[in-house]
Amino acid sequence: MSDVTETIPQDSPEQGRKKSDGKIRAADGTSLKRSLNRALRRQKLRALILIAPLLIFVLVTFIAPIADMLFRSVENQIVAQTLPRTTDALADWEAASGQAPGAPVYKALYEDIFIAQERKLHTRLGSRLNYELTGASSLFRKSGRGVGDMGEVYQDQFEDFDDFWKMGENWNAFLGSDEWLAEIQAWDKASGDDQPAFEMRDGMEELFPQTAAKYEIFADFVQYEDEDNLYKEDPWALIYSSFYDDLTGPTATQIAAYDGPAAAQIKAATAAAADFETVDYAAAFADVDKDWAETPIWETIQTYSGPFTNGYFLNAVDMQKSPDGAELRPENQRVYGTLFLRTLFMSLMITGSCILLGYPVAWLLANLPARTANLLMILVLLPFWTSLLVRTSAWKVMLQQQGVINDTLVWLGIVDNFNRLALINNQTGTIIAMTHILLPFMILPLYSVMATIPPAFLRAAKSLGATNWTAFWRVYFPQSVPGIGAGSILVFILSIGYYITPEIVGGTTGTFISNRIAYHISSSLNWGLAAALGAILLAVVLALYWAYDKIVGIDNVKLGG
Amino acid sequence: MTALTPISRTPVSFYASVVAAAGALAGLFVGTAQGSGLLGIIVGAIAMGALAFVLTQVIKAEKPGIWGSVVLLAVIGFLLGGIPALVIGALFGWFFAWFSFWLYEGRYRRKLPPYLTPGQVLWHFVFRVICGAILVFLITPILVVMPLSFNAENFFTFTPEMLRFDPAGYSLKHYRAFFNSSDWQNALRNSVMIAPAATLLSVGFGTLAAIGLSQPHVPFRRAIMAILISPMIVPLIISAAGMYFFYSRIGLQGTYIGVVLAHAALGIPFVIITVTATLVGFDRSLTRAAANMGASPIRTFFKVQMPLILPGVISGGLFAFITSFDEVVVVLFVGSAGQKTLPWQMFIGLREQISPTILAVATLLVVISVMLLTTLELLRRRSERLRGMSPS
Known part of the structure; x- marks a missing residue:
């Protein structure tokens, strides 16, 4: 400069x-x-x-x-967060084998679902997986109820054997560190102080690895999510089954040498545990729902166990994951391809009708004397400035079966009273209303381009012998093309993402991709899919925006008047 | 090039037949409405052709001719179909009388270049009629809403009483419903609370940034501009979705502040565009002159620069205001029931329990937009006048 x-x-x-x-x-x-x-x-x-x-x-x-x-749109942490042990155990499983995974996976699943149902997270995971596999939602709901029964088998046996194991205080005395026990006993809930955080007794993690790990989770949940006094809280059934696993597991020999608190009770329990009734988790889950004995649900969990997924994007373009990579969905489940095509088609129709209607008006405005043009410009600017909702409601009122347009047509005898035109809740309604709403966005850029074309060019062409048509088509039109380009891209960008008008006058056949996005956010709650659809739409719009910037330059955007 | 064309009276055969053709067209509509289109065409053509002939050859005087025709057709209309037909008849009478004289005196050619062939003249007027129809298409929805809002019934169409201009067909009950309903009043209050706050935010930040952007050396100007303009380009549904996800993460979803912030973001591009456009015409030597005379930068800004760019700032503010005031998609997602705005309430009304109160609200909003449009036009003129004063 x-x-x-x-x-x-x-x-x-x-x-x-x-x-x-x-x-x-x-x-x-x-x-x-x-x-x-x-x-x-x-x-x-x-x-x-x-x-x-x-x-x-x-x-x-x-x-x-x-x-x-x-x-x-790519985030997928919920599976790995809710089922951490299961996804780990499942990593080596081969879906192609056609066999359900082995016993360790079912045990991991039991532990994961038990914790998830205590935190009320299993239904959320169920709805997440339901997007990929129909039926997953009810499967997880049923399993959430089922895992309680599995754990109680051990809980009942321990409690029947010795009342000592019934009490939360006894468990805490045995697993908690001495300092913590002193603090928690001195703690008074009414004082408003924070509950002292649970601390594990030294050595417990080596001796009772599973029990200790589960108890940490239990303590954390009771103290910070339920905000109850951990000291008096009776443990979950899950703790009992883990305790059983520890007593009969690889650390059994060290446990025999244990001499800390409750050593006598533990010794007795170890002896008794050998004769306890055990739970076959695989069979128990198959009892809850036979789907657990089959491969599809395991395949789905395995496929979606990563922290990121392209599943939502595949879904958004009517594809799905399968063992052999991405594939098209069955014909009857394809929704979004049609919807994207419809959105594109209708946006093009709207842009086309805007050009058709906008061009003559812009030409007239550009060629009239300034005073008259300014007066007519008000007719263009008033709709531009009027609330979108006002114009949409006006069209809803006018296009109805009993609306102004149909009434007029019936009165004129053009349409039979019993065959009134269906102008609303279909594509026609959306196209008419949106053409009206977006027309000023076409007229204003066209007008600003046409105002710079000297009228003498047309006269010169004619005086050189061109017919009206040749003079317009060869001389005037090429100069107005930048205006058409600017207006079209503007109208197209605006129409492709429109939500309100199609929602109100579009019915089911006249809706756009944006209506589907809104539906997934507020009704079906499939946020990932909504985000993926939005990301695709955003990419299209940004590409158009880039083109607009190249053709017109974003600095040259003018706002009516 | 106006009035270059000498005009002369045209032969009877020309204008009488054109008027008769127009009469046939009008007759077609009136005829089909009454049951017989063909009869309408014939009666219309003969009657209007005869009218044109009598007016120009027998009465000859233009003003009495037009008035006589208005009265005549109005009376005929009244006898045939009461008050609505009287109005239509009077309009027809005026139009056909004026049309006859316009053609008869050859006035239609006055403003056209003399070398045009009759075909070109015809095209010229057909083109104007087409443009007129498009402009009618643009304005009709807004005009139709207004009378319908005074409907005495809960209908969305003109009742027979309204068409008869019977006072019983009109009432203010939908306006009363608007002012007495707590839902609508809450919505109005929310709109009035949210829009100015959002406008203030976008104008404050926007003006500052626009001044920064119009400095001669701004690094990454294009990238910054692209970011600042993006809220206008990204489809509203995507902005709404993103804001819904993000604002629920940080606890702003469903709060007044959340909605204000979202609306301010949407209004910013408009402020940036209008204010930078005003600053393009701003003469920098004025600020240097002020500095030269000892004014501090702040004083220069408020005393020299601000008054000159004020029209741009205000019109940017109006754009931001109307953006927030009209916005419904983002508030639907970011807001909760407590932030229900006027457009939101209208949206619910249109989707679920459709009631004519919406039309009353719509009429009020149209009045508001007319006022805003007028303000903007006045500001634009003032800005041009001011710019004319400063050398560029």
């Missing part, structure tokens, strides 16, 4: 003089180049400081949400 040269004198007055080394210097003796650079840097910094607050504001309130949406 020319301002560069104008601002120099301000920051470094023209007192630069030549020194012996031949460099031009500013008043303070630094070289002119450096001094200029410094001034430039200061200017840049000032500009950035002015922009920074807004930039941060937009980044936080707008860009971060968009990034969050993109993240959600």
Whole structure:
């Protein structure tokens, strides 16, 4: 810009003089180049400081949400978070074998579902997996109820054997560290102080690895999620089954040498445990639901065990994961391909009708005397400025079966009273209403381009012998193409993401992809799929935006008037 | 090039037949409405052709001719179909009388270049009629809503009473319903609380940034501009989805502040665009002159720069205001029942329990937008006048 040269004198007055080394210097003796650079840097910094607050504001309130949406479209931590042991155990399983996984996987599943159902997370996981495998939701709900019974087998046997194992206090005395026990006994809930965090007794993790691990989770849940007094809380059935596993497991010999608190009871329990009735988890889960004995659910869990997935995106383009990679869904489950095509088709129709209706009006406005053109411009700007909801409600009122248009047509005898036109709740309604709503966005850029085409060109062409049509088509039209381009892209971008109007006048056949996104956010709660659909739509719009920037330049966006 | 064309009276055969053709068209509609289209065409053509002939050859005087025709057709209309037909008849009478004289005197060619062939003249007027129809298409929905909002019944169409101009067919009950319903009043209050707050935020940040952006040296100008404009480009449903996910993470979903922040973000591009456009025409030597005379930068800003760019700032603010005031998609997701705004309430009304109160609200909103449009136009003129003063 020319301002560069104008601002120099301000920051470094023209007192630069030549020194012996031949460099031009500013008043303070630094070289002119450096001094200029410094001034430039200061200017840049000032500009950035002015922009920074807004930039941060937009980044936080707008860009971060968009990034969050993109993240959600691939994020898939819920499976690995809810079923950590199962996904680990399942890693080596071969889906192709056609056999259900081995006993360790079922045991891991029992532990995971037990913890999840205590935290009420299993239904959420069920609905998540239900997007991939129909029936998963009810399967997890049933299993959540089933795992309680599995654990109680051990709990009942331990409690029947010795009342000692019934009490939460006894478990805490045995597993908790001495300092913690002292603190928790002194703690008074009414005092408002935080409950002292549970601490494991030294050595327990080596002696009773499974019990200790589960007890940590239990303690954490009771103290921080339920906010109950851990000291008095009776443990979960899960603790009993883990305890049984430890007593009969690889650490049994060390346990025999144990001499800490409750050593007598543990010894007795170890002896008794040998004769306990055991649970076959695989059979128990198959009892809860036979689906657990078959491969599809295991395949699904294995496929979606990673922290990220392209499953939502595949779903959004009517594909699904299968053992041999991605494949198209069965014909009757394909929804989104049609929906995307319909959105594109209707946006093109709307853009086309806007060009058709907008071009003559823009031409008229550009060629009328300024005073008349300004008056007619009001007719274009008034709808532009009127609330979107007002215009949509107007169209709903006009297009109804008993609405103004049908009434007029019936009165004129063009349409029979019993065969009123179906103008609403279908594609026609959406196209009419959206053409009306977006027409000003076509007329305004067209007008601003046409206003710069000298009318003399047309007259010159005609005086050189061109017919009306040739003069228009060969001389005028090519010059108005940038206006058509700008208007079309603008209208297309706006229409492809429209939500309100299709929702109200579109019925079921006239809706857009955006209506589906809204449905997944608020009704079906499949947020990942909504995010994936949104990401695809966003990519399309950004590509168009880029094209718009190339053709028109974003700085040249004009706002009516 | 106006009035270059000499005009002369046209022969009877020309104008009488054109008027007769127009009469036939009008007759077609009136005829089909009454049961027989063919009869309508014939009667319309003969009657209007005869009218044109009598007006120009017998009465000859233009003003009395037009008035006489208005009265005549109005009376005929009244006798045939009461008050609605009287109005239509009067309009027809005026149009056909004016049309006859317009053609007869050859006035239609006055503003056209003399070398146009009759076919070109015909095309010229057909084109205008097409454009007129498109403009009618643009404005009709807004005009239809207004009278319907005074409907005495809970219908969304004109009742026979309304068409007869019977006062019993009109009432203010939908307006009363609007002012007496707590739902609508809450919605109005929310809208009035949210929109100004969002506008203030976007204008404050936006003006500052626009001034920064119009400095001669801004690093990453294009990238920054793209980020700041993006809320206008990204489809609302995507912004709404993203904000819903993100704001629920940070606990702003369903709060007043959340909605205000979201609306402010949506309004920012408009402020940036209008204010940078105003700053393009701003003469920087004015600020230097102020500095030269000893004004501090802050004083220069408020005393020199601000008054000159104020029209741009205000119109940017109006855009931001109307964006927030009209916005429904984002508030649907980011807001909760406590932040129900006017457009939200209208959206519910349109989707679920459709009631004509919506039309009353719509009419009020149209009035508001007319006022905003007028303000903007006045600001634009003032801005042009101010810019004309400063050398560019």
